[in-house]
Amino acid sequence: MSQMVPTAQNKRVLPRVVAIAVDVFQVPESNVSPASSPDTIETWDSLHHLSFVVALEQEFGVQFSPEEIEQLLSIELTAALLEEKLKETGASNGC
Amino acid sequence: MSQLKEMRAQIDTLLSQERWVEAHARLGDLWQHDGKAAAAGYIASSYDRLRGHIAAVKCRIALLRSMTLEPLVPILRSAALVAGIDPTVQVGQFNSYAQEILDPQSALYSFQPSIVILAVQTRDILPEIWEGYADLSEAEIQAAIDRVSEQFRALVRTFRERSNASLVIHTFEKPSASHGVLDAQQSAGQLAAIERLNEEIKAICREHRGVYALDYDALVAHHGRARWHDEAKWLTMRMPFAADSLLPLVSEWMKFIHPITGVLCKVLVVDLDNTLWGGVLGEEGLEGIQVGSEYPGAFYRSLQRTLIDLHQRGILLAVCSKNNREEAMEALEKHPEMLLRPEHFAAFRINWQDKAQNVREIAAELNLGTDAIAFLDDNPVERERVRSEMPEVKVISVPDHARGFARAIRECPYFERLTLSAEDKEHTRMYHQQAKRAELAKSAASLEDFYRSLDQEVQIAHVIPETLARVAQLTQKTNQYNVTTRRYTEQQIEEVAAQPNWGVYSVRVKDRFGDNGIVGVLIARTEGEVCEIDTFLLSCRVIGRTVETAMLGFLADTSRKNGASILRGWFLPTKKNAPAREIYAAHQFKPVATEDGRTLWALNLEEADIPNPEWIRLHVTNGSHRAEQARAS
Numbered sequence: 195m196s197q198m199v200p201t202a203q204n205k206r207v208l209p210r211v212v213a214i215a216v217d218v219f220q221v222p223e224s225n226v227s228p229a230s231s232p233d234t235i236e237t238w239d240s241l242h243h244l245s246f247v248v249a250l251e252q253e254f255g256v257q258f259s260p261e262e263i264e265q266l267l268s269i270e271l272t273a274a275l276l277e278e279k280l281k282e283t284g285a286s287n288g289c
Numbered sequence: 290m291s292q293l294k295e296m297r298a299q300i301d302t303l304l305s306q307e308r309w310v311e312a313h314a315r316l317g318d319l320w321q322h323d324g325k326a327a328a329a330g331y332i333a334s335s336y337d338r339l340r341g342h343i344a345a346v347k348c349r350i351a352l353l354r355s356m357t358l359e360p361l362v363p364i365l366r367s368a369a370l371v372a373g374i375d376p377t378v379q380v381g382q383f384n385s386y387a388q389e390i391l392d393p394q395s396a397l398y399s400f401q402p403s404i405v406i407l408a409v410q411t412r413d414i415l416p417e418i419w420e421g422y423a424d425l426s427e428a429e430i431q432a433a434i435d436r437v438s439e440q441f442r443a444l445v446r447t448f449r450e451r452s453n454a455s456l457v458i459h460t461f462e463k464p465s466a467s468h469g470v471l472d473a474q475q476s477a478g479q480l481a482a483i484e485r486l487n488e489e490i491k492a493i494c495r496e497h498r499g500v501y502a503l504d505y506d507a508l509v510a511h512h513g514r515a516r517w518h519d520e521a522k523w524l525t526m527r528m529p530f531a532a533d534s535l536l537p538l539v540s541e542w543m544k545f546i547h548p549i550t551g552v553l554c555k556v557l558v559v560d561l562d563n564t565l566w567g568g569v570l571g572e573e574g575l576e577g578i579q580v581g582s583e584y585p586g587a588f589y590r591s592l593q594r595t596l597i598d599l600h601q602r603g604i605l606l607a608v609c610s611k612n613n614r615e616e617a618m619e620a621l622e623k624h625p626e627m628l629l630r631p632e633h634f635a636a637f638r639i640n641w642q643d644k645a646q647n648v649r650e651i652a653a654e655l656n657l658g659t660d661a662i663a664f665l666d667d668n669p670v671e672r673e674r675v676r677s678e679m680p681e682v683k684v685i686s687v688p689d690h691a692r693g694f695a696r697a698i699r700e701c702p703y704f705e706r707l708t709l710s711a712e713d714k715e716h717t718r719m720y721h722q723q724a725k726r727a728e729l730a731k732s733a734a735s736l737e738d739f740y741r742s743l744d745q746e747v748q749i750a751h752v753i754p755e756t757l758a759r760v761a762q763l764t765q766k767t768n769q770y771n772v773t774t775r776r777y778t779e780q781q782i783e784e785v786a787a788q789p790n791w792g793v794y795s796v797r798v799k800d801r802f803g804d805n806g807i808v809g810v811l812i813a814r815t816e817g818e819v820c821e822i823d824t825f826l827l828s829c830r831v832i833g834r835t836v837e838t839a840m841l842g843f844l845a846d847t848s849r850k851n852g853a854s855i856l857r858g859w860f861l862p863t864k865k866n867a868p869a870r871e872i873y874a875a876h877q878f879k880p881v882a883t884e885d886g887r888t889l890w891a892l893n894l895e896e897a898d899i900p901n902p903e904w905i906r907l908h909v910t911n912g913s914h915r916a917e918q919a920r921a922s
Contacts, residue, residue, distance in 0.1 A: 213327070214327045216330075217326075217327040217328065217329075217330035217331045218326065218327060218330050219330075220330050220333070220334050240526075241357070241359040241360070244357065244359065244360050244522070244526050244528060245326050245330075245359070245360040245363065247522070247532075248326040248360050248532040248535060249325065249326035249327040249330075249532075251532040252325045252326060252327070252532050252533065253325070253327060257519065257521070257531070257532075258521060259521055260521045260524055260525045263521060263522070263525050263526070264525070
């Protein structure tokens with residue numbers, strides 16, 4: 195799990211992930227932190243999770259594998275995973 | 290990215306300043322630029338602040354499905370909300386569409402939907418053909434298809450017995466062929482089997498009113514079969530679509546929701562230079578403008594072809610262009626490559642006036658509200674001018690170059706129609722006749738002379754299956770000369786007409802300039818002594834020609850024959866029906882009750898009579914002006 199810890203690099207990704215969480219889960223930005231997860235955001239249920247996945251894919255221009263979909267368990271884990279994926283594809287600016 | 294942030298900031302400001310109409314328009318722009326899952330969340334929460342401050346058509350949409358559709362719901366809501374449609378959406382239980390339709394106590398029926406979308410995947414209902422085709426005999430394949438078409442036939446029949454809602458059915462998607470290229474060589478191939486099933490589904494839709502087929506396979510093919518799906522989401526969450534397929538599917542649904550809810554444009558107002566043809570006529574002359582079969586004229590001709598398709602669908606076209614009128618008309622009449630000719634247009638404003646003013650005049654000339662107008666212009670300044678002046682006009686968002694115009698028109702859901710009546714196809718010709726009538730009115734010495742010279746024939750007939758669609762359409766579309774503005778679906782009209790004490794009549798008007806088609810509807814119910822008018826409406830086309838007197842006279846006679854002594858009707862005022870306000874007073878009706886601005890008018894049939902105007906030949910037929918119907922279409 196060590197590669198999932200937030201790094202200086204994913205700071206650019208993190209605010210975009212937070213913005214998407216605010217839109218998809220319809221919560222105020224002040225309620226979303228890197229540690230936010232389905233346990234802390236009430237509307238983050240399995241169906242909203244799917245909307246979250248779709249919104250992330252559209253924002254960053256990536257596609258998640260089944261394993262990855264199950265790993266997006268907090269805002270910071272999501273940002274870290276995206277950072278990895280963007281490095282792989284070299285597509286650092288999704289839009 | 291920063292542009293989208295700016296748009297959101299602007300919307301937030303407009304909302305906090307309570308500038309609702311502008312905020313709504315900007316939400317539409319945002320959605321146009323950013324039709325994605327995240328923006329859908331923002332739009333839905335912004336709309337919650339707008340609700341109640343702007344006019345919106347409410348509807349209740351139920352999704353019946355064999356797969357996960359929940360992430361589509363916020364996208365559907367956003368697409369509808371920006372179009373002025375405020376939907377309540379219910380998603381049925383996963384893969385229990387059959388139980389929901391068959392169980393009269395199900396959540397589907399207690400939700401009381403106005404629109405139901407039935408989305409079932411081939412791989413869920415026909416796994417043997419989706420994957421196991423290679424193992425099956427021809428007879429087994431046919432048996433599988435028969436099983437599904439019989440199941441759907443029964444489901445649709447049951448649904449129709451229990452609900453008036455419109456039903457939109459996804460047809461079945463074709464799989465990738467188990468036999469590879471061999472499939473296309475076989476007489477009973479796997480893909481051909483799905484095509485046969487889809488033909489059956491479409492036939493089932495045609496057997497019922499208000500049931501429509503959505504060609505799902507064509508939709509997938511249009512967007513690219515290889516990109517449409519996402520196996521990762523299918524296998525983990527049972528949602529088969531890729532992220533970028535959600536909006537195209539919702540847009541396809543909207544093509545049905547617009548005509549079902551009546552949120553439509555009746556006229557497309559188009560510019561000429563660099564829109565209908567390339568180049569500026571005033572500078573380059575008739576020979577210099579580009580329209581034809583080669584590049585770049587072909588783009589303009591393709592737009593012209595698309596506009597003719599709209600014209601055939603009953604949508605009126607009008608020209609609004611800054612040009613010299615004579616030159617422009619000459620180009621439309623004489624340019625050898627032009628597909629659109631003057632007769633395709635119902636109105637012209639070719640001058641140097643402000644376009645917003647021209648659009649307003651076109652609406653007035655055609656007797657329509659400005660909300661029935663769509664506006665196509667290559668010039669973003671003109672588009673912005675019309676939009677800021679009249680937010681209710683549907684300004685078509687077009688790309689910078691004309692090669693995208695035809696597609697923008699084809700994808701605009703405001704031009705979709707689900708039925709096509711003979712009147713629709715004749716629309717423009719009728720407006721031309723109307724112009725001749727207006728000239729006659731100017732030249733006639735007195736009003737009575739004018740009425741006489743029109744040589745009018747009014748045919749009143751019981752509604753019959755052939756006229757049902759038109760009668761329902763008139764109740765949905767007529768806003769001005771309509772005393773109660775009650776909207777009915779075909780299904781509801783059919784039910785009302787079947788009641789013994791109700792009468793539902795179509796009114797057809799002919800005159801010396803031609804056949805106006807069915808332009809009026811009467812619905813009345815007799816209860817003992819009293820005949821109550823439920824619906825009395827007349828298309829603007831024939832207002833002011835005493836047709837309404839003939840219609841009321843007919844109702845008075847019929848009521849008397851049915852044993853009634855009182856003919857009465859409510860006038861329910863709306864923003865638009867002021868033209869009909871005086872109708873009852875003008876025919877000796879007396880106000881007998883009022884509540885909340887509504888007035889009940891009554892006529893004592895034993896004391897008063899409404900004679901048929903001497904200049905109108907009135908024909909009352911028992912349902913079948915079938916012969917005329919056939920002649921007109």
